[in-house]
Amino acid sequence: MNRNHFKYLLVVLFLTLLKPSFAQTDANDIIVTKKGERISCSITRQDSARIYFKVGGNMSNIEANIPLSEVSEIQYSEKKQPKLPTLGQAPGTEQKDDYVTPNTPTVNLQSKKLELPKKENSITIFAGGAWPVGNFNRTDLDTNEIGPGKAGVAAGMNFTHMSKKGLLFGLNAFISNNELNTEPITNKYLYHSDSVWKADKANWRAFGIHLSVGYHKVFSEDLMVYAKINAGYISLKYPEVTLRVSSSQYLKFNSSTADAISFGASAGMNYRLFESLGASFEISYLQANCKFNEIIVIGEAPAIPINKKITQTKRDVKQSYQNVFVTAGVNYWF
Numbered sequence: 001m002n003r004n005h006f007k008y009l010l011v012v013l014f015l016t017l018l019k020p021s022f023a024q025t026d027a028n029d030i031i032v033t034k035k036g037e038r039i040s041c042s043i044t045r046q047d048s049a050r051i052y053f054k055v056g057g058n059m060s061n062i063e064a065n066i067p068l069s070e071v072s073e074i075q076y077s078e079k080k081q082p083k084l085p086t087l088g089q090a091p092g093t094e095q096k097d098d099y100v101t102p103n104t105p106t107v108n109l110q111s112k113k114l115e116l117p118k119k120e121n122s123i124t125i126f127a128g129g130a131w132p133v134g135n136f137n138r139t140d141l142d143t144n145e146i147g148p149g150k151a152g153v154a155a156g157m158n159f160t161h162m163s164k165k166g167l168l169f170g171l172n173a174f175i176s177n178n179e180l181n182t183e184p185i186t187n188k189y190l191y192h193s194d195s196v197w198k199a200d201k202a203n204w205r206a207f208g209i210h211l212s213v214g215y216h217k218v219f220s221e222d223l224m225v226y227a228k229i230n231a232g233y234i235s236l237k238y239p240e241v242t243l244r245v246s247s248s249q250y251l252k253f254n255s256s257t258a259d260a261i262s263f264g265a266s267a268g269m270n271y272r273l274f275e276s277l278g279a280s281f282e283i284s285y286l287q288a289n290c291k292f293n294e295i296i297v298i299g300e301a302p303a304i305p306i307n308k309k310i311t312q313t314k315r316d317v318k319q320s321y322q323n324v325f326v327t328a329g330v331n332y333w334f
Helices: 001-023 182-192
Strands: 029-033 038-046 050-054 063-068 070-075 107-109 113-115 122-130 152-162 168-181 203-218 222-237 241-246 249-253 257-272 278-302 307-333
Touching: 029 050, 038 063, 113 168, 113 278, 122 168, 152 203, 152 307, 168 222, 168 307, 182 241, 203 257, 203 307, 222 307, 257 307
Parallel strands: none
Antiparallel strands: 029 038, 029 070, 038 050, 050 063, 070 113, 107 113, 122 152, 122 307, 152 168, 168 203, 203 222, 222 257, 241 249, 249 278, 257 278, 278 307
16 A cells, blocks of 8 residues: 555545534524424524524534514424423523423423413403393283393303312493383383373393402313302393373383492303403303382373373382393403
């Protein structure tokens, strides 16, 4: 072997030993963006706002980063078992027994998908139907009663806090409108006066504010159900209605307002549509016993031989308010 051959063998051996150190390797990880783009790379580090990675191999000098808000999934190489901090945890932070998970996106290491933080507060705007039940739907009238309600509408707003232990606390306000069923009162006056009475359209209107306490259970990433009891205050407006036999023969019941303590119960579900927006569905029952201090009735009742003028004050008029609400709404989570 001459001297030139020996030099050639030394160069080949040298290159063979140094090749693993200087050659670029294939990318280990894949970052999937919310736009559907797939970035083949080697992740170097992560913090609460961004993911840092290299493209072109582990030894590449080309380093880039991407905001967490644009990432939908991270796929780690099977050969690579990095001890990288989770998304939302600063590098070098150790998770101790008293560690509180930050309210930022994290990566589930089993599914290798980005998980959104749990949001515990919501504001819901809802609307739906109101169906009278019980005494508020009874057509047999007592002495001072004017009549029950018909199916109506309701709307309102809820604020809800749902703790991690499953407890639920809330505050809600609502308004409802039930048309007065005038058939019982016109039949009553027909029986007493032998005259055919007609009634103008009128409505029972209510406004209420309630505190809620209950329990909720999460069934999936997007679906949650709950049940709660409600207690608070309601203001019920007595309908202003005029009963007529003719233009000169009438009875007008003037409006009045009564306040009362009310209570009820609700059950419903929330379904997350987007990161902070969801849809809600709820069935609830509300009851209150209202008492109007006085109801003034004026008019001219038919009589023989002439009409009889009337000015009457009905005192301590009792009215039960019992409604079943079926509502749907939109909630914002924060």
